[in-house]
Amino acid sequence: MPVGAVATYLVSLTARTSLRIGASAALGVATADGLYALAAALGGTVLAAALQPVMLPLSRVSALVLAALAVHGAIGAVRRYRERRLAERTGQDPPRPGRAYLALLGITLLNPTTVVYFAALVLGSRTAEAVRPLEQGVFVLAAFAASASWQLLIAGGGALLGRTLTGHRGRLVTGLVSSGVIMLLAVRVLVSSS
Template structure:
């Protein structure tokens, strides 16, 4: 009996890790913004922002594990508004990032980070948490995985907890890796022109991904 329980927990752990990496690894607009944010601020700010993204993934995994088949009909009617809101927020962030970069470049202020509008760890965490929570695809993704795993038997609370924590840990590790890459990028591109090019490229990518999200919602 104990061996069977251990196998169930291990299976839930593996499933949670795979689910967390599966939803986190595709580099989209949020990941691009996370890297750019860390590059122009600090690793500390990027780490809190990364944990905000991972928290959203963990919350959606928890909702999926507890809600099961009841999730899809609830989320389906509001998927379109959520996609529009998410895309518009991302476009606003892209435009703001480009404007700030241009202003700093013109004022020759990009060589220091203290000239930028301060971003607190709490603000970075809550901002990325909110943006990620606007993505209804995440909860549908986790719901599909949970429903598939429940085909034979309903999971107990321990199995659900292991799945959710593993999904959170996987997402957090990947987002922190992205933040670390952003910190290295920020150190490498310390010049005025380098930061301007990086910011404009990031804003362009974020805008393109947001537009694609809007087109898929039509």
């Protein structure tokens, strides 16, 4: 499984908050993957053709969202470092699990490469005969289960990272590094869409 901007943000979010919030966010990512798998299973060919004209705007929106997350994360890391707060409470309350779920669901749904990936999987597995609904259902459930297990593993890693790096400088460094990685991935999305 690739580790991209969404996974990096998930690790950073979980490290800053809690495993409960990270797990909720991870399930948001898995839900988006499941929805894309369902859309690809039901209309892979039609969906890929329909998305082609809007791929560039979707890529640009995705890059802007990633850049905003990177800037927000870096500013928050610097602010917390300057305020010298070690507690989980910063200037604002951490997101509730429901909000974390919806935020990562939305971020993942903005990723245009995800739907193309699932459409390619479905198209590549089709034979001369039509795929039966049972096979489509198994594909969707398997995609959701695989994504959920991977995202929960990433959130668990973020929780361990958060417990390990509890000092002022450790939180600053991890916040800035994760924001830097997210910004690089945003630039990569923008460059690849041009």
